[in-house]
Amino acid sequence: MKPVPLATPDSQEWFDRIDAGELTVPRCTTCASFFLYPRSSCPRCGARTVELAPAAGTGVLLSFVVNHRGPAGFDAPYALGVVRLDEGPHLTGVVRTDAPDRLEVDARVRVAFEERGERRVVCFELEEEAR
Numbered sequence: 001m002k003p004v005p006l007a008t009p010d011s012q013e014w015f016d017r018i019d020a021g022e023l024t025v026p027r028c029t030t031c032a033s034f035f036l037y038p039r040s041s042c043p044r045c046g047a048r049t050v051e052l053a054p055a056a057g058t059g060v061l062l063s064f065v066v067n068h069r070g071p072a073g074f075d076a077p078y079a080l081g082v083v084r085l086d087e088g089p090h091l092t093g094v095v096r097t098d099a100p101d102r103l104e105v106d107a108r109v110r111v112a113f114e115e116r117g118e119r120r121v122v123c124f125e126l127e128e129e130a131r
């Protein structure tokens with residue numbers, strides 16, 4: 001079985017929203033910075049005025065690795081990517097594609113969700129394949 005992330009008190013609501021099928025990005029209401037990972041104070045200005053803002057759900061693939069031998073539960077080959085969300089913060093996840101060896105840096109991606117038992121995890125799909 002694929003692993004699921006463990007929430008902390010600071011990230012519980014963020015993961016709960018993902019379980020509900022909604023990606024949010026923590027945002028400081030004092031300095032308007034977006035950031036990840038979820039935490040209770042702003043990494044830029046230190047204010048504890050953090051809200052979860054709805055994310056556009058789109059971004060660009062900054063980097064990736066194609067794993068040809070995956071751990072239990074993962075069907076190799078599969079791609080693991082680092083995505084810069086359009087809000088700015090970076091998020092890591094599996095990039096679902098039928099052709100991982102043809103992935104390219106700077107590809108536009110869209111957030112999707114993968115069911116893992118009672119939880120959901122964020123993954124990505126290529127915008128050009130999502131139509």
Ligand SMILES: [Zn+2]
Pocket residue numbers: 028029030031032033042043044045046047
């Ligand atoms: Zn701030």
